[in-house]
Amino acid sequence: MTYDNDNIFAKILRDEIPCDKVYEDDYALAFNDISPQAPTHILVIPKGLYATQDDFNTQASPDEVAGLWRAVSKVADEAGVTAGGYRTITNTGPDGGQEVPHYHVHILGGKRIGRMIPG
Numbered sequence: 001m002t003y004d005n006d007n008i009f010a011k012i013l014r015d016e017i018p019c020d021k022v023y024e025d026d027y028a029l030a031f032n033d034i035s036p037q038a039p040t041h042i043l044v045i046p047k048g049l050y051a052t053q054d055d056f057n058t059q060a061s062p063d064e065v066a067g068l069w070r071a072v073s074k075v076a077d078e079a080g081v082t083a084g085g086y087r088t089i090t091n092t093g094p095d096g097g098q099e100v101p102h103y104h105v106h107i108l109g110g111k112r113i114g115r116m117i118p119g
């Protein structure tokens with residue numbers, strides 16, 4: 001998928017719009033979701049400009065891939081949800097319900113998240 005430089009997470013990465021940042025390193029930025037679906041709802045995004053999970057998985061360097069996933073675990077731990085458990089979700093494309101075309105991992109926790117696919 002062609003990367004849209006005007007997507008909202010690209011603007012957050014460029015500091016053009018604010019976010020409630022919880023973590024940042026060379027590979028990843030994490031911030032609270034603006035519309036939380038659980039007591040903990042954090043988005044972890046790579047700093048590289050990848051539109052989808054598939055773009056990330058096929059085009060990112062091994063260091064970028066490792067960096068993103070190490071950040072996910074660090075963020076979950078710092079949020080205090082590792083012991084109780086949490087869910088990671090990545091929505092991909094229209095059928096997957098992806099709204100923002102910059103690859104991101106949702107971390108949801110702080111309560112029993114419930115069924116895998118609601119409804």
Ligand code: 5GP
Pocket residue numbers: 008019020031032033034035036043090091097098099100101
């Ligand atoms: P998607 O449906 O693409 O997997 O998830 C996009 C997520 O981004 C949604 O959960 C939505 O609430 C969140 N989101 C959309 N715009 C913003 C924003 O400007 N700031 C933050 N922090 N989250 C946003």
